[in-house]
Amino acid sequence: MAGFRDLDKVLFPIKSINNVVQLFRNQLESPSEPDLALLSIVAGVIENSLTSRSNAALQVCEPVEQNNLPILEIKTVEILYDKFRSIMLNAVDQNKAKGFATRDLVKKVSDVIWNSLTRSYYKDRAHLQSLYSFLSGNKLDCFGVAFAVVAGCQCLGYNDVHLALSEDHAWVIFGENGTETAEVTWHGKGNEDKRGQEIGKGVSARSWLYVNNKPVICTRHMEVAALVSAINPSLNSTHDAYEVALLQQELLWLLYELGHLKKYPMAIGNLGDLEEIAATEGKVPCKDLFQEAVTSARSYYSNQHVYPYTYQGGYFYRNKMYEEAFESWANASDVIRLDDEEIYKEFLEIANELIPHIMKIESSGFSANTILKKPKCFADLLRFYDGICQWEEGSATPVLHIGWAKPLVLTISKFDADVRAQVNIVCDKSEEDKLLKKNGTYFNNNNYEKENGSTAVSDSVVSTNVKNHSDKDNSPFHPSIEAL
Numbered sequence: 001m002a003g004f005r006d007l008d009k010v011l012f013p014i015k016s017i018n019n020v021v022q023l024f025r026n027q028l029e030s031p032s033e034p035d036l037a038l039l040s041i042v043a044g045v046i047e048n049s050l051t052s053r054s055n056a057a058l059q060v061c062e063p064v065e066q067n068n069l070p071i072l073e074i075k076t077v078e079i080l081y082d083k084f085r086s087i088m089l090n091a092v093d094q095n096k097a098k099g100f101a102t103r104d105l106v107k108k109v110s111d112v113i114w115n116s117l118t119r120s121y122y123k124d125r126a127h128l129q130s131l132y133s134f135l136s137g138n139k140l141d142c143f144g145v146a147f148a149v150v151a152g153c154q155c156l157g158y159n160d161v162h163l164a165l166s167e168d169h170a171w172v173i174f175g176e177n178g179t180e181t182a183e184v185t186w187h188g189k190g191n192e193d194k195r196g197q198e199i200g201k202g203v204s205a206r207s208w209l210y211v212n213n214k215p216v217i218c219t220r221h222m223e224v225a226a227l228v229s230a231i232n233p234s235l236n237s238t239h240d241a242y243e244v245a246l247l248q249q250e251l252l253w254l255l256y257e258l259g260h261l262k263k264y265p266m267a268i269g270n271l272g273d274l275e276e277i278a279a280t281e282g283k284v285p286c287k288d289l290f291q292e293a294v295t296s297a298r299s300y301y302s303n304q305h306v307y308p309y310t311y312q313g314g315y316f317y318r319n320k321m322y323e324e325a326f327e328s329w330a331n332a333s334d335v336i337r338l339d340d341e342e343i344y345k346e347f348l349e350i351a352n353e354l355i356p357h358i359m360k361i362e363s364s365g366f367s368a369n370t371i372l373k374k375p376k377c378f379a380d381l382l383r384f385y386d387g388i389c390q391w392e393e394g395s396a397t398p399v400l401h402i403g404w405a406k407p408l409v410l411t412i413s414k415f416d417a418d419v420r421a422q423v424n425i426v427c428d429k430s431e432e433d434k435l436l437k438k439n440g441t442y443f444n445n446n447n448y449e450k451e452n453g454s455t456a457v458s459d460s461v462v463s464t465n466v467k468n469h470s471d472k473d474n475s476p477f478h479p480s481i482e483a484l
Protein backbone atom coordinates (compact mmCIF):
# COMPACT_ATOMS: atom_id res chain seq x y z
CA MET A 1 0.00 0.00 0.00
CA ALA A 2 1.37 3.45 -0.90
CA GLY A 3 1.13 6.19 1.64
CA PHE A 4 2.61 9.00 3.68
CA ARG A 5 4.97 7.01 5.89
CA ASP A 6 7.11 8.01 8.88
CA LEU A 7 10.35 7.93 6.91
CA ASP A 8 8.75 10.50 4.59
CA LYS A 9 7.37 12.60 7.42
CA VAL A 10 10.78 13.01 9.08
CA LEU A 11 11.88 15.01 6.01
CA PHE A 12 9.43 17.78 6.95
CA PRO A 13 9.49 20.75 7.19
CA ILE A 14 10.90 20.67 3.67
CA LYS A 15 13.34 23.57 3.09
CA SER A 16 15.46 22.55 0.11
CA ILE A 17 15.37 20.86 -3.25
CA ASN A 18 17.47 18.05 -1.76
CA ASN A 19 14.71 17.34 0.79
CA VAL A 20 12.16 17.02 -2.03
CA VAL A 21 14.48 14.77 -4.06
CA GLN A 22 14.94 12.58 -0.95
CA LEU A 23 11.15 12.33 -0.50
CA PHE A 24 10.74 11.24 -4.14
CA ARG A 25 13.65 8.79 -3.77
CA ASN A 26 12.07 7.27 -0.63
CA GLN A 27 8.77 6.84 -2.45
CA LEU A 28 10.33 5.48 -5.66
CA GLU A 29 12.54 2.98 -3.83
CA SER A 30 9.96 1.85 -1.26
CA PRO A 31 8.81 -1.79 -1.42
CA SER A 32 5.24 -0.60 -1.85
CA GLU A 33 4.51 1.63 -4.80
CA PRO A 34 4.97 5.42 -4.79
CA ASP A 35 1.97 7.44 -3.62
CA LEU A 36 0.88 9.60 -6.59
CA ALA A 37 -1.40 11.87 -4.52
CA LEU A 38 1.33 12.69 -2.01
CA LEU A 39 3.99 13.45 -4.64
CA SER A 40 1.62 15.47 -6.85
CA ILE A 41 0.53 17.58 -3.87
CA VAL A 42 4.14 18.25 -2.78
CA ALA A 43 5.27 19.18 -6.32
CA GLY A 44 2.13 21.29 -6.83
CA VAL A 45 2.47 23.27 -3.58
CA ILE A 46 6.12 24.09 -4.31
CA GLU A 47 5.44 25.03 -7.95
CA ASN A 48 2.51 27.22 -6.96
CA SER A 49 4.38 29.00 -4.17
CA LEU A 50 7.24 29.89 -6.53
CA THR A 51 5.24 30.83 -9.62
CA SER A 52 2.04 32.43 -8.36
CA ARG A 53 1.56 36.05 -9.25
CA SER A 54 1.91 37.16 -5.63
CA ASN A 55 5.66 36.64 -5.52
CA ALA A 56 6.40 36.58 -9.26
CA ALA A 57 8.26 39.91 -9.06
CA LEU A 58 10.21 38.67 -6.08
CA GLN A 59 11.28 35.50 -7.89
CA VAL A 60 12.59 37.36 -10.91
CA CYS A 61 14.81 39.77 -9.01
CA GLU A 62 15.55 37.69 -5.89
CA PRO A 63 19.13 36.33 -5.90
CA VAL A 64 18.88 32.55 -5.56
CA GLU A 65 20.49 31.00 -2.50
CA GLN A 66 21.63 27.44 -3.04
CA ASN A 67 18.74 25.02 -3.01
CA ASN A 68 16.41 27.07 -0.80
CA LEU A 69 12.67 26.67 -1.02
CA PRO A 70 9.84 28.35 0.88
CA ILE A 71 9.34 26.18 3.98
CA LEU A 72 6.78 23.42 3.39
CA GLU A 73 5.17 22.28 6.66
CA ILE A 74 3.86 18.74 7.01
CA LYS A 75 0.45 20.10 8.08
CA THR A 76 -0.05 21.76 4.68
CA VAL A 77 0.52 18.46 2.91
CA GLU A 78 -1.50 16.34 5.37
CA ILE A 79 -4.57 18.57 5.05
CA LEU A 80 -4.52 18.36 1.24
CA TYR A 81 -3.67 14.63 1.23
CA ASP A 82 -6.52 13.80 3.66
CA LYS A 83 -8.91 16.01 1.68
CA PHE A 84 -8.17 14.07 -1.54
CA ARG A 85 -8.57 10.73 0.20
CA SER A 86 -11.88 11.72 1.78
CA ILE A 87 -13.24 13.01 -1.56
CA MET A 88 -12.44 9.62 -3.09
CA LEU A 89 -13.54 7.40 -0.18
CA ASN A 90 -16.83 9.25 0.32
CA ALA A 91 -17.72 9.21 -3.36
CA VAL A 92 -17.02 5.56 -4.09
CA ASP A 93 -18.58 2.96 -1.77
CA GLN A 94 -15.98 0.70 -0.25
CA ASN A 95 -17.92 -2.42 0.58
CA LYS A 96 -17.11 -4.01 -2.78
CA ALA A 97 -14.37 -6.57 -2.48
CA LYS A 98 -11.18 -5.18 -4.00
CA GLY A 99 -10.03 -6.82 -7.17
CA PHE A 100 -9.59 -5.27 -10.56
CA ALA A 101 -11.20 -1.99 -11.48
CA THR A 102 -14.33 -2.02 -13.62
CA ARG A 103 -15.38 0.46 -16.28
CA ASP A 104 -18.07 1.73 -13.90
CA LEU A 105 -15.53 2.30 -11.15
CA VAL A 106 -13.17 4.20 -13.49
CA LYS A 107 -16.08 6.27 -14.85
CA LYS A 108 -17.26 6.97 -11.28
CA VAL A 109 -13.80 8.26 -10.26
CA SER A 110 -13.63 10.34 -13.42
CA ASP A 111 -17.07 11.79 -12.61
CA VAL A 112 -16.01 12.69 -9.07
CA ILE A 113 -13.06 14.66 -10.43
CA TRP A 114 -15.05 16.09 -13.35
CA ASN A 115 -17.99 17.29 -11.21
CA SER A 116 -15.67 19.00 -8.74
CA LEU A 117 -14.12 21.22 -11.41
CA THR A 118 -14.95 24.92 -11.62
CA ARG A 119 -17.69 25.51 -14.21
CA SER A 120 -15.64 27.45 -16.71
CA TYR A 121 -12.00 28.49 -16.66
CA TYR A 122 -9.13 28.89 -19.16
CA LYS A 123 -8.15 25.22 -19.58
CA ASP A 124 -4.74 25.82 -21.21
CA ARG A 125 -3.44 27.98 -18.38
CA ALA A 126 -0.17 26.91 -16.72
CA HIS A 127 -0.03 25.21 -13.30
CA LEU A 128 -3.34 23.33 -13.62
CA GLN A 129 -1.76 19.87 -13.77
CA SER A 130 -1.35 18.87 -10.10
CA LEU A 131 -3.61 17.64 -7.32
CA TYR A 132 -2.72 20.88 -5.51
CA SER A 133 -4.52 22.78 -8.30
CA PHE A 134 -7.48 20.39 -8.05
CA LEU A 135 -7.76 20.59 -4.24
CA SER A 136 -7.09 24.31 -3.81
CA GLY A 137 -8.69 25.70 -6.95
CA ASN A 138 -10.91 22.97 -8.42
CA LYS A 139 -9.10 23.44 -11.72
CA LEU A 140 -7.25 20.85 -13.83
CA ASP A 141 -6.00 20.72 -17.42
CA CYS A 142 -6.60 17.77 -19.71
CA PHE A 143 -3.56 15.85 -18.43
CA GLY A 144 -4.35 16.77 -14.82
CA VAL A 145 -7.80 15.14 -14.97
CA ALA A 146 -6.37 11.86 -16.27
CA PHE A 147 -3.60 11.91 -13.67
CA ALA A 148 -6.10 12.66 -10.86
CA VAL A 149 -8.24 9.68 -11.92
CA VAL A 150 -5.23 7.34 -11.68
CA ALA A 151 -4.21 8.83 -8.31
CA GLY A 152 -7.82 8.47 -7.13
CA CYS A 153 -7.97 4.83 -8.14
CA GLN A 154 -4.66 4.21 -6.35
CA CYS A 155 -5.97 5.64 -3.11
CA LEU A 156 -9.07 3.43 -3.47
CA GLY A 157 -6.76 0.43 -3.77
CA TYR A 158 -7.17 -0.28 -7.51
CA ASN A 159 -3.54 -0.68 -8.53
CA ASP A 160 -4.42 -1.98 -11.98
CA VAL A 161 -5.50 1.46 -13.22
CA HIS A 162 -2.65 3.15 -15.10
CA LEU A 163 -2.04 6.24 -17.20
CA ALA A 164 -1.80 5.90 -21.00
CA LEU A 165 -0.14 8.78 -22.82
CA SER A 166 0.08 9.85 -26.44
CA GLU A 167 1.85 13.04 -27.49
CA ASP A 168 -1.29 15.09 -27.17
CA HIS A 169 -3.80 13.12 -25.10
CA ALA A 170 -4.12 10.97 -21.96
CA TRP A 171 -6.44 8.13 -20.95
CA VAL A 172 -6.33 5.06 -18.65
CA ILE A 173 -5.89 1.31 -18.98
CA PHE A 174 -7.19 -1.16 -16.38
CA GLY A 175 -8.47 -4.74 -15.78
CA GLU A 176 -6.87 -8.12 -15.16
CA ASN A 177 -4.57 -7.97 -18.18
CA GLY A 178 -4.39 -4.20 -18.39
CA THR A 179 -6.11 -4.44 -21.75
CA GLU A 180 -9.24 -2.41 -20.94
CA THR A 181 -9.05 1.25 -21.98
CA ALA A 182 -11.19 4.25 -21.03
CA GLU A 183 -11.36 7.92 -21.86
CA VAL A 184 -11.42 9.93 -18.60
CA THR A 185 -10.77 13.49 -19.77
CA TRP A 186 -11.48 15.82 -22.67
CA HIS A 187 -9.30 16.54 -25.69
CA GLY A 188 -8.80 19.80 -27.54
CA LYS A 189 -11.36 22.57 -27.88
CA GLY A 190 -15.01 22.13 -28.65
CA ASN A 191 -14.82 18.34 -28.88
CA GLU A 192 -17.49 16.45 -26.97
CA ASP A 193 -15.71 14.46 -24.25
CA LYS A 194 -15.90 10.66 -24.63
CA ARG A 195 -15.39 9.84 -20.95
CA GLY A 196 -16.12 6.23 -20.07
CA GLN A 197 -15.79 5.00 -23.65
CA GLU A 198 -13.00 2.72 -24.68
CA ILE A 199 -10.35 3.94 -27.11
CA GLY A 200 -11.75 2.99 -30.51
CA LYS A 201 -10.03 0.41 -32.66
CA GLY A 202 -10.85 2.34 -35.79
CA VAL A 203 -9.28 5.09 -37.82
CA SER A 204 -9.03 7.48 -34.88
CA ALA A 205 -6.92 5.00 -32.89
CA ARG A 206 -4.45 4.99 -35.77
CA SER A 207 -4.20 8.78 -35.84
CA TRP A 208 -1.35 10.76 -34.36
CA LEU A 209 -3.63 11.67 -31.44
CA TYR A 210 -3.42 8.03 -30.31
CA VAL A 211 0.09 7.63 -31.80
CA ASN A 212 -1.09 4.88 -34.12
CA ASN A 213 -1.90 2.59 -31.19
CA LYS A 214 1.56 2.98 -29.67
CA PRO A 215 0.89 4.97 -26.50
CA VAL A 216 3.16 5.18 -23.45
CA ILE A 217 1.59 2.77 -20.93
CA CYS A 218 2.81 3.95 -17.52
CA THR A 219 3.90 1.91 -14.55
CA ARG A 220 3.40 3.57 -11.14
CA HIS A 221 6.98 4.85 -11.35
CA MET A 222 6.41 6.24 -14.87
CA GLU A 223 3.32 8.02 -13.53
CA VAL A 224 5.68 9.77 -11.11
CA ALA A 225 7.81 10.65 -14.17
CA ALA A 226 4.68 12.07 -15.84
CA LEU A 227 3.86 14.31 -12.86
CA VAL A 228 7.48 15.48 -12.74
CA SER A 229 7.46 16.12 -16.51
CA ALA A 230 4.27 18.10 -16.04
CA ILE A 231 5.92 20.44 -13.49
CA ASN A 232 5.78 23.86 -15.14
CA PRO A 233 8.49 26.32 -14.02
CA SER A 234 7.12 29.24 -16.06
CA LEU A 235 6.61 32.44 -14.08
CA ASN A 236 5.35 34.36 -17.13
CA SER A 237 5.83 34.17 -20.89
CA THR A 238 9.50 35.17 -20.62
CA HIS A 239 10.81 33.93 -17.28
CA ASP A 240 11.02 30.58 -15.46
CA ALA A 241 11.19 30.23 -11.69
CA TYR A 242 14.77 29.05 -11.28
CA GLU A 243 14.19 26.74 -8.29
CA VAL A 244 11.20 25.03 -9.92
CA ALA A 245 13.22 24.30 -13.08
CA LEU A 246 16.13 23.02 -10.95
CA LEU A 247 13.77 20.81 -8.91
CA GLN A 248 12.25 19.37 -12.10
CA GLN A 249 15.72 18.74 -13.55
CA GLU A 250 16.96 16.97 -10.39
CA LEU A 251 13.81 14.83 -10.15
CA LEU A 252 14.09 13.87 -13.84
CA TRP A 253 17.73 12.82 -13.26
CA LEU A 254 16.61 10.73 -10.26
CA LEU A 255 13.97 9.01 -12.42
CA TYR A 256 16.44 8.63 -15.31
CA GLU A 257 19.07 6.99 -13.12
CA LEU A 258 16.47 4.65 -11.58
CA GLY A 259 15.60 3.59 -15.16
CA HIS A 260 12.05 4.91 -15.17
CA LEU A 261 12.47 7.12 -18.27
CA LYS A 262 13.62 4.27 -20.55
CA LYS A 263 10.23 3.93 -22.21
CA TYR A 264 9.18 7.56 -21.89
CA PRO A 265 10.68 9.57 -24.83
CA MET A 266 8.98 12.87 -23.98
CA ALA A 267 10.32 12.85 -20.41
CA ILE A 268 13.84 12.25 -21.77
CA GLY A 269 13.24 15.16 -24.18
CA ASN A 270 12.10 17.36 -21.27
CA LEU A 271 15.32 16.54 -19.44
CA GLY A 272 17.30 17.29 -22.62
CA ASP A 273 15.69 20.74 -22.86
CA LEU A 274 16.55 21.51 -19.23
CA GLU A 275 20.14 20.25 -19.70
CA GLU A 276 20.57 22.41 -22.83
CA ILE A 277 19.67 25.47 -20.74
CA ALA A 278 21.84 24.48 -17.77
CA ALA A 279 24.00 21.37 -18.11
CA THR A 280 24.56 19.29 -14.95
CA GLU A 281 28.22 18.43 -14.40
CA GLY A 282 29.16 14.84 -15.18
CA LYS A 283 25.81 13.79 -16.63
CA VAL A 284 24.82 12.53 -20.08
CA PRO A 285 24.98 15.58 -22.41
CA CYS A 286 21.71 16.95 -23.79
CA LYS A 287 22.58 15.98 -27.38
CA ASP A 288 22.77 12.33 -26.29
CA LEU A 289 19.54 12.65 -24.32
CA PHE A 290 17.68 13.81 -27.44
CA GLN A 291 19.13 10.82 -29.32
CA GLU A 292 18.09 8.48 -26.48
CA ALA A 293 14.52 9.79 -26.79
CA VAL A 294 14.57 8.97 -30.51
CA THR A 295 16.01 5.49 -29.84
CA SER A 296 13.41 4.87 -27.14
CA ALA A 297 10.55 5.80 -29.52
CA ARG A 298 12.04 3.55 -32.21
CA SER A 299 12.63 0.64 -29.83
CA TYR A 300 9.38 0.68 -27.84
CA TYR A 301 6.84 2.53 -29.98
CA SER A 302 7.65 1.37 -33.54
CA ASN A 303 8.85 4.85 -34.41
CA GLN A 304 5.31 6.24 -34.26
CA HIS A 305 6.13 9.26 -32.09
CA VAL A 306 6.92 12.68 -33.60
CA TYR A 307 8.10 14.71 -30.61
CA PRO A 308 11.47 12.94 -30.10
CA TYR A 309 12.45 14.16 -33.59
CA THR A 310 11.10 17.66 -33.05
CA TYR A 311 12.91 17.89 -29.69
CA GLN A 312 16.08 16.81 -31.49
CA GLY A 313 15.44 19.02 -34.54
CA GLY A 314 14.83 22.01 -32.27
CA TYR A 315 18.15 21.38 -30.50
CA PHE A 316 20.06 21.18 -33.80
CA TYR A 317 18.28 24.30 -35.07
CA ARG A 318 19.13 26.36 -31.96
CA ASN A 319 22.74 25.24 -32.28
CA LYS A 320 22.94 26.07 -36.00
CA MET A 321 23.43 22.42 -36.92
CA TYR A 322 21.17 22.74 -39.93
CA GLU A 323 22.12 19.56 -41.77
CA GLU A 324 21.25 17.51 -38.70
CA ALA A 325 18.06 19.52 -38.15
CA PHE A 326 16.85 18.65 -41.65
CA GLU A 327 17.45 14.99 -40.95
CA SER A 328 15.50 15.06 -37.68
CA TRP A 329 12.58 16.89 -39.28
CA ALA A 330 12.60 14.48 -42.23
CA ASN A 331 12.46 11.62 -39.73
CA ALA A 332 9.57 13.35 -37.95
CA SER A 333 7.75 13.73 -41.23
CA ASP A 334 8.12 10.02 -41.95
CA VAL A 335 6.19 9.27 -38.77
CA ILE A 336 3.00 11.26 -39.30
CA ARG A 337 -0.12 9.55 -40.52
CA LEU A 338 -3.49 11.19 -40.24
CA ASP A 339 -4.01 14.76 -39.32
CA ASP A 340 -4.32 16.52 -36.04
CA GLU A 341 -4.15 20.28 -35.69
CA GLU A 342 -1.62 20.18 -32.85
CA ILE A 343 1.03 18.30 -34.86
CA TYR A 344 0.02 20.26 -37.96
CA LYS A 345 1.22 23.43 -36.17
CA GLU A 346 4.58 21.79 -35.47
CA PHE A 347 5.12 20.98 -39.15
CA LEU A 348 3.76 24.32 -40.32
CA GLU A 349 6.37 26.11 -38.19
CA ILE A 350 9.19 23.84 -39.43
CA ALA A 351 8.22 24.14 -43.13
CA ASN A 352 7.24 27.78 -43.25
CA GLU A 353 9.46 29.41 -40.64
CA LEU A 354 12.44 27.33 -39.52
CA ILE A 355 13.50 25.91 -42.89
CA PRO A 356 13.10 29.25 -44.79
CA HIS A 357 15.13 30.89 -42.00
CA ILE A 358 17.91 28.33 -42.54
CA MET A 359 17.79 28.81 -46.32
CA LYS A 360 18.09 32.57 -45.88
CA ILE A 361 21.18 32.20 -43.73
CA GLU A 362 22.74 29.47 -45.85
CA SER A 363 22.22 31.26 -49.16
CA SER A 364 23.44 34.64 -47.91
CA GLY A 365 26.45 33.35 -45.98
CA PHE A 366 29.75 32.34 -47.58
CA SER A 367 30.14 29.12 -45.58
CA ALA A 368 32.01 26.69 -47.83
CA ASN A 369 30.39 23.85 -46.01
CA THR A 370 26.92 25.08 -46.91
CA ILE A 371 24.12 22.54 -46.89
CA LEU A 372 23.17 23.85 -50.34
CA LYS A 373 26.01 21.77 -51.78
CA LYS A 374 25.00 18.57 -49.99
CA PRO A 375 22.80 16.13 -51.91
CA LYS A 376 21.91 14.40 -48.61
CA CYS A 377 20.40 17.63 -47.29
CA PHE A 378 18.34 17.97 -50.45
CA ALA A 379 17.27 14.30 -50.11
CA ASP A 380 16.25 14.81 -46.47
CA LEU A 381 14.34 17.95 -47.45
CA LEU A 382 12.45 15.99 -50.11
CA ARG A 383 11.75 13.26 -47.57
CA PHE A 384 10.38 15.89 -45.16
CA TYR A 385 8.05 17.34 -47.80
CA ASP A 386 7.16 13.88 -49.12
CA GLY A 387 5.95 12.85 -45.66
CA ILE A 388 3.75 15.91 -45.47
CA CYS A 389 2.34 15.20 -48.94
CA GLN A 390 1.59 11.60 -47.88
CA TRP A 391 -0.10 13.07 -44.86
CA GLU A 392 -2.24 15.10 -47.27
CA GLU A 393 -3.08 12.00 -49.29
CA GLY A 394 -4.04 10.02 -46.20
CA SER A 395 -6.07 12.59 -44.38
CA ALA A 396 -9.71 13.56 -44.52
CA THR A 397 -9.02 17.27 -44.20
CA PRO A 398 -6.74 19.18 -46.62
CA VAL A 399 -3.28 19.89 -45.20
CA LEU A 400 -1.38 21.86 -47.82
CA HIS A 401 -2.29 25.23 -49.29
CA ILE A 402 -0.52 27.97 -51.23
CA GLY A 403 1.08 29.16 -48.00
CA TRP A 404 3.05 25.91 -47.99
CA ALA A 405 3.93 25.99 -51.69
CA LYS A 406 5.76 29.35 -51.74
CA PRO A 407 8.38 28.47 -49.07
CA LEU A 408 8.68 24.99 -50.58
CA VAL A 409 9.50 26.32 -54.06
CA LEU A 410 11.82 28.95 -52.63
CA THR A 411 13.65 26.36 -50.53
CA ILE A 412 14.07 23.77 -53.28
CA SER A 413 15.27 26.40 -55.74
CA LYS A 414 18.14 27.27 -53.41
CA PHE A 415 19.84 23.95 -54.26
CA ASP A 416 21.90 24.08 -57.47
CA ALA A 417 20.83 21.83 -60.34
CA ASP A 418 24.04 19.78 -60.15
CA VAL A 419 23.34 19.06 -56.48
CA ARG A 420 19.73 18.17 -57.18
CA ALA A 421 20.83 15.92 -60.06
CA GLN A 422 22.76 13.73 -57.61
CA VAL A 423 19.58 12.69 -55.83
CA ASN A 424 17.80 9.71 -57.33
CA ILE A 425 14.15 9.17 -56.55
CA VAL A 426 13.50 5.48 -56.94
CA CYS A 427 9.82 4.74 -57.13
CA ASP A 428 9.35 1.05 -57.68
CA LYS A 429 10.52 -2.33 -56.49
CA SER A 430 12.55 -3.35 -59.53
CA GLU A 431 14.60 -0.16 -59.51
CA GLU A 432 14.96 -0.52 -55.76
CA ASP A 433 16.32 -4.05 -56.17
CA LYS A 434 18.85 -2.81 -58.73
CA LEU A 435 19.87 -0.11 -56.28
CA LEU A 436 20.08 -2.62 -53.43
CA LYS A 437 22.22 -5.04 -55.44
CA LYS A 438 24.57 -2.23 -56.39
CA ASN A 439 24.78 -0.61 -53.02
CA GLY A 440 23.51 -2.97 -50.39
CA THR A 441 21.91 -0.28 -48.33
CA TYR A 442 18.97 1.96 -48.94
CA PHE A 443 16.63 4.28 -47.15
CA ASN A 444 13.25 2.79 -46.46
CA ASN A 445 10.95 5.47 -45.13
CA ASN A 446 8.16 3.31 -43.79
CA ASN A 447 9.92 0.47 -42.10
CA TYR A 448 12.78 2.02 -40.29
CA GLU A 449 13.21 -0.89 -37.88
CA LYS A 450 13.72 -3.22 -40.82
CA GLU A 451 16.43 -1.05 -42.30
CA ASN A 452 19.08 -3.76 -42.42
CA GLY A 453 18.37 -5.03 -45.89
CA SER A 454 14.92 -6.52 -45.32
CA THR A 455 12.77 -7.05 -48.33
CA ALA A 456 10.14 -4.66 -47.04
CA VAL A 457 9.35 -2.19 -49.75
CA SER A 458 8.52 1.40 -49.12
CA ASP A 459 6.49 3.27 -51.66
CA SER A 460 9.37 5.57 -52.46
CA VAL A 461 13.04 5.17 -51.91
CA VAL A 462 15.24 8.23 -51.95
CA SER A 463 18.93 7.57 -52.30
CA THR A 464 21.80 9.89 -53.00
CA ASN A 465 25.07 8.91 -54.57
CA VAL A 466 27.04 10.75 -52.00
CA LYS A 467 30.71 9.81 -52.14
CA ASN A 468 32.30 8.71 -48.82
CA HIS A 469 29.27 9.53 -46.79
CA SER A 470 31.22 10.18 -43.62
CA ASP A 471 29.43 11.04 -40.44
CA LYS A 472 27.48 8.39 -38.55
CA ASP A 473 23.99 9.59 -38.95
CA ASN A 474 21.13 8.79 -36.69
CA SER A 475 18.42 8.53 -39.28
CA PRO A 476 17.29 5.30 -40.90
CA PHE A 477 18.66 6.87 -44.05
CA HIS A 478 21.70 5.06 -45.38
CA PRO A 479 22.51 6.69 -48.71
CA SER A 480 24.42 4.61 -51.18
CA ILE A 481 28.08 5.41 -50.85
CA GLU A 482 29.18 5.47 -54.41
CA ALA A 483 28.01 6.93 -57.68
CA LEU A 484 24.99 4.99 -58.95
Ligand SMILES: FC(F)(F)Cc1cc2c(N3CCN(c4nnc(C(F)(F)F)s4)CC3)ncnc2s1
Pocket: 142, 143, 165, 166, 167, 168, 169, 170, 226, 229, 230, 266, 267, 269, 270, 307, 308, 309, 310, 311, 312, 314
Ligand atom coordinates in the same frame (compact mmCIF):
# COMPACT_ATOMS: atom_id res chain seq x y z
F1 LIG B 1 -1.03 14.04 -21.51
C1 LIG B 1 -1.01 14.91 -22.53
F2 LIG B 1 -2.25 14.96 -23.07
F3 LIG B 1 -0.69 16.12 -22.06
C2 LIG B 1 0.00 14.46 -23.57
C3 LIG B 1 1.35 14.51 -22.99
C4 LIG B 1 2.30 15.48 -23.19
C5 LIG B 1 3.52 15.25 -22.50
C6 LIG B 1 4.73 16.00 -22.46
N1 LIG B 1 4.95 17.11 -23.19
C7 LIG B 1 4.29 17.41 -24.44
C8 LIG B 1 5.28 17.70 -25.48
N2 LIG B 1 6.22 18.71 -25.04
C9 LIG B 1 7.12 19.17 -25.93
N3 LIG B 1 8.01 20.14 -25.68
N4 LIG B 1 8.80 20.40 -26.74
C10 LIG B 1 8.55 19.61 -27.78
C11 LIG B 1 9.26 19.66 -29.08
F4 LIG B 1 8.47 20.27 -29.97
F5 LIG B 1 10.41 20.32 -28.93
F6 LIG B 1 9.46 18.40 -29.47
S1 LIG B 1 7.31 18.52 -27.50
C12 LIG B 1 6.32 19.08 -23.67
C13 LIG B 1 6.06 17.95 -22.79
N5 LIG B 1 5.76 15.60 -21.68
C14 LIG B 1 5.63 14.47 -20.95
N6 LIG B 1 4.53 13.70 -20.96
C15 LIG B 1 3.49 14.10 -21.73
S2 LIG B 1 1.95 13.32 -21.92
